[in-house]
Amino acid sequence: MNQKFVLDDYHRDVPDEDLLADVRRVSQLIGKKTVKLIEYRKHGRFHDATLCSRFGPWNSVLRAAGLDESPFRMNISDEEMFDNLFVAWTRLGRQPGRRDMIRPDSKFSERPYIRRFGGWRKALEAFVFWANKDDTQPLPPKQQTVKTHAHITTRYPGPRLQFKVMRRDDFKCRICGRSPATHPGLILHVDHVVPWSKGGETVFNNLQTLCEEHNLGKSDLDMNENDAS
Secondary structure, eight states, rough: OOOOOOOOOOTTOOOOHHHHHHHHHHHHHHTSSSOOOHHHHHOOOSHHHHHHHHHHHHHHHHHHOOOOOOOOOOOOOOOHHHHHHHHHHHHTSOOOOOGOTTTTOSSSOOOHHHHHHSSSSHHHHHHHHTSSSSOOOOOOOGGBBBSSSSSSOOOOOOOHHHHHHHHHTTOOOOOTTTTTTOOOTTTEEEESSSSSGTTTTTSSSGGEEHHHHHHHHHHHOOHHHHHHH
């Protein structure tokens, strides 16, 4: 059987009312009086860029369709936006593009980043600048806990330090070499080379990227001792 190639529908000349009717159709489909951009991308027949070029910003599209405007948060902090971008980057195992900023990998679409930083590239540059800040601060003496070992760092690395470690390791497990970029759904962890329970500190050179499977399997083994044996 010969394979047939079919062109996608050409939507440039679609009447305005047909575009708006499709937005209303999605509204009825999801049972809401408004439609988020992410929801339209999932269920709509047309590209959202076609609607926005015709009617303006997404809320203008909704108003033209007779729907309620889609609420969006105006008070998202830079820290929250960067934390979210860190999650998206590590889940994908690569630098995210604008169209990667959808659930479950991202809580926010690309639009808040573009509004806040003046462009997607500028948002990424701001994130990298933030991620490159030093994230390992010694604990004040009164907060240090002494059990078997006295530590001068907190146990869990913050997002900035995790990002640095994963980027150094090319977002790959240092045991099996797998990455979310080549194995979708793979979860990466940042692990102590010398375990925390054996005195290992939460510093860049004592951290490594492992997939969830190997991190759980390694438990509190000391990777240096394992190499020596």
